[in-house]
Amino acid sequence: xxxxxxxxxxxxxxxxxxxxxxxxxxxxxxxxxxxxxxxxxxxxxxxxxxxxxxxxxxxxxxxxxxxxxxxxxxxxxxxxxxxxxxxxxxxxxxxxxxxxxxxxxxxxxxxxxxxxxxxxxxxxxxxxxxxxxxxxxxxxxxxxxxxxxxxxxxxxxxxxxxxxxxxxxxxxxxxxxxxxxxxxxxxxxxxxxxxxxxxxxxxxxxxxxxxxxxxxxxxxxxxxxxxxxxxxxxxxxxxxxxxxxxxxxxxx
Numbered sequence: 001x002x003x004x005x006x007x008x009x010x011x012x013x014x015x016x017x018x019x020x021x022x023x024x025x026x027x028x029x030x031x032x033x034x035x036x037x038x039x040x041x042x043x044x045x046x047x048x049x050x051x052x053x054x055x056x057x058x059x060x061x062x063x064x065x066x067x068x069x070x071x072x073x074x075x076x077x078x079x080x081x082x083x084x085x086x087x088x089x090x091x092x093x094x095x096x097x098x099x100x101x102x103x104x105x106x107x108x109x110x111x112x113x114x115x116x117x118x119x120x121x122x123x124x125x126x127x128x129x130x131x132x133x134x135x136x137x138x139x140x141x142x143x144x145x146x147x148x149x150x151x152x153x154x155x156x157x158x159x160x161x162x163x164x165x166x167x168x169x170x171x172x173x174x175x176x177x178x179x180x181x182x183x184x185x186x187x188x189x190x191x192x193x194x195x196x197x198x199x200x201x202x203x204x205x206x207x208x209x210x211x212x213x214x215x216x217x218x219x220x221x222x223x224x225x226x227x228x229x230x231x232x233x234x235x236x237x238x239x240x241x242x243x244x245x246x247x248x249x250x251x252x
Contacts, residue, residue, distance in 0.1 A: 027046050027048055027054070027056035027161065028045070028046045028056055028058045028161070029044070029046070030042060031043050031044070031167070041169060043167040043169050044058055044167070045166070045168075046058075046161045046165075047080065047164075047165035047166075048161075048163065049080075049082065049088055049091055049092040049093075049163060049164070049165050050087075050091060051163070052163075054093075054162050054163040055160065055161075055162065056160070056161040057111070057113065057158055057159070057161075059111060059156055059157070059158040059159075060156055060158070060171075061106075062103065062106040062107070062154050062155070063155055063156065063157070063173060064153060065150050065152070065154050065155060067175075067177075067192045068148075068150060068175035069148055069149050069150065069192055069193060069194050070146055070147065070148030070149060070150070070175060070176075070222070071146070071147050071148060071155070071173060071174070071175050072144055072145070072146050072147075072173070072174050072175065072176070073098065073144065073157060073171065073172075074143075074144045074170075074171070074172040074173075074174070075098070075122065075142070075143045075144075075145075075168065075170075076140055076141070076142050076170040077122075077124070077140070077141055077143075077166055077167060077168050077169055078124075078140060078141065078166070078167045079094060079096075079124035079141065079164060079166045080092075080127060080166070081094070081127035082165075091163055092165070093162050093163040093164040094123065094124065094127060094164060095122060095162075095164060096121075096160060096161050096164050097118060097120075097121050097122065097159070097162065098119040098145060098158075098159060098160075099116035099117060099118050099119060099157070099158040099160060100116065100117055100147055100155050100156065100157050101115050101117065101155060101158070102150055102151065102152035102154070102155045103152055103153070103155065103156065104153045105153070105154075106154075107156075116156075116158050119145050119147055120145050122143055122145075124141045125141050126139040126141060127139065140169060149194075157171070157173070175192065176193065176222075176223060176224030177190055177191060177192045177193070177220075177224050178190070178191045178192075178193070178200075178202075178220035178221070178226050179224075181226060182207065182244070183204070183216070183218065183226070184204075184216055184231070184232035184233060185206060185210050185232060185233035185234065185235070185241065185245055185246075185247065186204030186205060186206055186207070186216030186231070186233050187205050187206075187207060188202050188204050188218055188226065189202070191220040192220075193222040193224065198222075199219040199220065199221055199222075199227065200219065200220040201217055202217060202218055202219070202220055203217050204216035204217060204231070207233065207245070207246050207247060208246065208247065209239045209246075209248075209249075210233040210234060210235050210236060210239070211233060211234065211236060212231070212232075212233055213231070213232055213233060213234045214230070214231035214232060215231045216231040216232055216233060217229075217230050217231060218230070235247035
């Protein structure tokens with residue numbers, strides 16, 4: 001394991017609240033408030049737990065994928081314990097669904113539910129009660145899901161409510177890559193993993209004033225980590241390895 005992972009947030013879409021393109025506006029609402037530390041937050045909330053057959057959608061803007069092959073979606077949310085809501089007779093749910101749709105361009109306001117592919121059903125590790133509300137206890141859940149390979153120029157995310165009392169606090173969309181590094185006097189460029197199964201073989205190039213002794217290469221893992229350095233470069237005659245590392249001229 002040669003390097004720390006670089007997390008690359010996708011441009012113009014990093015930390016919520018940046019969601020737009022709301023559907024069923026009478027259901028999902030954008031709410032401003034404060035958390036248990038009285039820090040201002042904005043959330044999207046829905047809580048139609050008394051009504052049957054809920055199908056409320058919230059969709060993001062179009063997100064360009066850039067060089068990403070696999071994307072990660074980090075959700076932070078709160079969810080109400082159905083047992084803590086009076087007079088609910090089987091209509092309350094404690095999950096919501098996460099979807100995505102790939103696209104080469106922005107479809108603007110067009111929305112067709114059948115075009116979206118389900119990523120997963122999202123459940124809370126901790127749900128909150130009426131007592132938690134009174135004590136201003138925010139039981140924030142964090143879930144991460146991966147999607148890929150993605151091949152189109154961009155994609156949308158969508159959130160489907162089917163009868164829960166849920167508040168989406170933040171969404172972060174990112175991908176992983178192996179960052180530029182120098183190993184054994186060979187330079188290895190930023191490299192994006194291709195898929196969830198294979199390592200990417202990357203050929204290194206010798207730093208200035210050096211030459212190959214054995215062809216340098218490393219492997220970029222799906223987690224954005226450099227693995228298995230092979231080969232190396234050596235400084236040319238009259239040069240020696242310095243700390244950067246690079247080859248500096250020798251002085252008598």
